[in-house]
Amino acid sequence: MATRLRPSNKRCTVIGGSGFLGRHLVEKLLERGYSVSVFDIRQSYELPGVTFYQGDLCDKRTLLPALQDVSLVFHCASPAPGSDNRELFERVNILGTRTVIEACVEAGVQKLVLTSSASVVFEGTDIKNGREDLPYAKKPIDYYTQTKIEQEKLVLAACDTEKNFLTVAIRPHGIFGPRDPQLVPILVDTARRGKMKFIIGDGTNLVDFTFVENVVHGHILAAEHLRPSSPICGKPYHITNDEPVRFWDFMSEVLMGLGYAAPRYHLPYTLVYGLALLLWLLALVLRPLVSFKPTFTPMRVALAGTHHYYSCERAKQDMGYKPVIGLKEGITLTVQSYPHLRRGA
Ligand SMILES: NC(=O)C1=CN([C@@H]2O[C@H](COP(=O)(O)OP(=O)(O)OC[C@H]3O[C@@H](n4cnc5c(N)ncnc54)[C@H](O)[C@@H]3O)[C@@H](O)[C@H]2O)C=CC1
Numbered sequence: 630m631a632t633r634l635r636p637s638n639k640r641c642t643v644i645g646g647s648g649f650l651g652r653h654l655v656e657k658l659l660e661r662g663y664s665v666s667v668f669d670i671r672q673s674y675e676l677p678g679v680t681f682y683q684g685d686l687c688d689k690r691t692l693l694p695a696l697q698d699v700s701l702v703f704h705c706a707s708p709a710p711g712s713d714n715r716e717l718f719e720r721v722n723i724l725g726t727r728t729v730i731e732a733c734v735e736a737g738v739q740k741l742v743l744t745s746s747a748s749v750v751f752e753g754t755d756i757k758n759g760r761e762d763l764p765y766a767k768k769p770i771d772y773y774t775q776t777k778i779e780q781e782k783l784v785l786a787a788c789d790t791e792k793n794f795l796t797v798a799i800r801p802h803g804i805f806g807p808r809d810p811q812l813v814p815i816l817v818d819t820a821r822r823g824k825m826k827f828i829i830g831d832g833t834n835l836v837d838f839t840f841v842e843n844v845v846h847g848h849i850l851a852a853e854h855l856r857p858s859s860p861i862c863g864k865p866y867h868i869t870n871d872e873p874v875r876f877w878d879f880m881s882e883v884l885m886g887l888g889y890a891a892p893r894y895h896l897p898y899t900l901v902y903g904l905a906l907l908l909w910l911l912a913l914v915l916r917p918l919v920s921f922k923p924t925f926t927p928m929r930v931a932l933a934g935t936h937h938y939y940s941c942e943r944a945k946q947d948m949g950y951k952p953v954i955g956l957k958e959g960i961t962l963t964v965q966s967y968p969h970l971r972r973g974a
Pocket residue numbers: 644645646647648649650651668669670671684685686687704705706707708709721725744745746747777800801802803804805810811
């Protein structure tokens with residue numbers, strides 16, 4: 630009888646590896662001597678040594694070939710938070726993650742590292758130095774958050790040391806860095822449309838923004854600490870820059886770095902939130918007739934106007950996490966990487 634050889638623990642697959650975080654993760658894994666495959670619904674680049682598998686993660690038959698002889702899987706695929714499509718989020722983040730777990734078990738994968746989100750505990754009100762034992766949001770602020778909660782629960786519950794299938798969830802917050810398709814592009818687009826003049830609230834709310842390389846570092850540390858005896862099995866971990874910053878100072882620094890004016894005038898938080906809620910309801914009611922995407926969604930206003938920063942003490946203790954790039958350096962590297970978004974470019 631043929632014996633199945635144990636795959637090398639440096640063979641891994643990144644599901645969602647064509648995305649912003651996924652690609653940074655792939656590049657770092659290669660640098661560290663891993664052999665890497667990518668599974669994604671689209672292929673956005675080519676890299677020597679990386680095998681691409683294109684397909685929908687909800688389809689186990691297309692996913693399985695990407696997991697053969699692989700001991701470690703990173704799952705960082707998700708529809709973009711801005712899409713607000715309930716059916717899509719439920720299909721990909723919940724049903725799809727169930728499929729990912731089944732496929733991993735079937736293929737003999739030993740470790741699964743999920744990219745969750747610190748937002749799973751965020752309900753739109755202040756969180757100061759939140760630890761991982763905060764309860765999941767009872768009233769998640771949008772479908773993205775609601776399905777990220779279910780996704781994280783599924784992955785953590787699947788951890789089974791007896792069957793040697795180990796799982797862990799990384800909860801980053803406000804990822805930024807070169808090639809990010811969200812934060813800087815949305816910010817610049819808002820500025821170019823002349824809508825970046827206002828500060829929502831008094832502007833003192835503290836938030837975590839996390840440079841992408843720190844998020845990658847947290848994922849790799851988690852993978853390398855995931856052993857049957859490790860305290861990290863089946864647990865979530867906040868990974869941030871560990872330098873909470875005023876939301877509006879961060880935005881202003883990025884804007885000014887790209888040649889735009891910083892916002893100056895204050896608007897009351899409750900007024901803007903109420904208006905965003907009204908717009909969102911209007912968009913929902915009118916969806917069959919017209920489709921429009923408001924810039925100011927309730928989620929975005931809540932993110933811009935409340936405190937939400939998290940403790941990464943648990944990651945420091947259990948896996949020796951320490952950010953590798955400080956916030957200031959991260960902002961400089963990010964601003965330099967967007968010459969085409971500079972004012973007047
Ligand atoms: N960007 C951020 O600030 C934060 C992101 N996260 C999480 O990090 C992960 C990565 O996010 P980003 O890199 O920013 O997003 P991204 O949109 O750049 O990457 C997601 C990737 O998933 C792929 N994908 C989507 N649906 C798929 C499907 N059905 N089958 C196969 N692949 C599929 C996309 O093609 C894309 O390449 C996500 O799970 C997100 O929820 C968590 C906290 C903050």
